[in-house]
Amino acid sequence: MTSLRIALAVACLAASAGLIACGDDGGSSPSAVAVRDAWARSTADGQTAGAAYMKITGGSVDDRLLTAATPSDVARAVELHETVVAGGGMGSMTMRELDGLDVPAEETVQMSPGGYHVMLVDLAAPLVVGRSFDLVLTFANAGPQTVRVSVRDT
Numbered sequence: 057m058t059s060l061r062i063a064l065a066v067a068c069l070a071a072s073a074g075l076i077a078c079g080d081d082g083g084s085s086p087s088a089v090a091v092r093d094a095w096a097r098s099t100a101d102g103q104t105a106g107a108a109y110m111k112i113t114g115g116s117v118d119d120r121l122l123t124a125a126t127p128s129d130v131a132r133a134v135e136l137h138e139t140v141v142a143g144g145g146m147g148s149m150t151m152r153e154l155d156g157l158d159v160p161a162e163e164t165v166q167m168s169p170g171g172y173h174v175m176l177v178d179l180a181a182p183l184v185v186g187r188s189f190d191l192v193l194t195f196a197n198a199g200p201q202t203v204r205v206s207v208r209d210t
């Protein structure tokens with residue numbers, strides 16, 4: 057009985073050690089970036105564009121988000137945008153397209169309403185609360201990363 061318990065304990069220890077080693081291999085790649093809290097604002101009928109937001113944390117090296125795409129054709133085009141206030145604070149909000157977004161090592165870049173966002177141009181269908189879709193973010197170093205975007209109200 058005692059020897060069986062020891063054998064089981066050793067087996068468990070070996071299994072958990074193996075799991076930890078696997079986890080480390082997957083998570084500590086030098087160019088890894090982490091994308092969290094990806095969401096898109098719900099849209100009304102007839103609204104042709106939507107926006108998605110998320111937090112992107114850099115890995116151990118500087119990286120740059122180059123493009124975003126929706127593999128399931130949620131929108132005709134996907135662009136990286138920044139909302140800027142035109143006219144020195146009193147003006148209207150406008151958006152400009154970015155040719156990329158720097159993600160410095162170990163730093164978190166926040167995409168949020170009023171700032172950086174992923175613009176979904178010519179939506180195939182309204183974004184309804186509770187729905188979700190894949191977004192492929194392509195980074196200069198980390199390569200393509202697929203994130204799940206859930207549709208929410210503000």
Ligand SMILES: [Cu+2]
Pocket residue numbers: 107137138151173174175
């Ligand atoms: Cu925009």
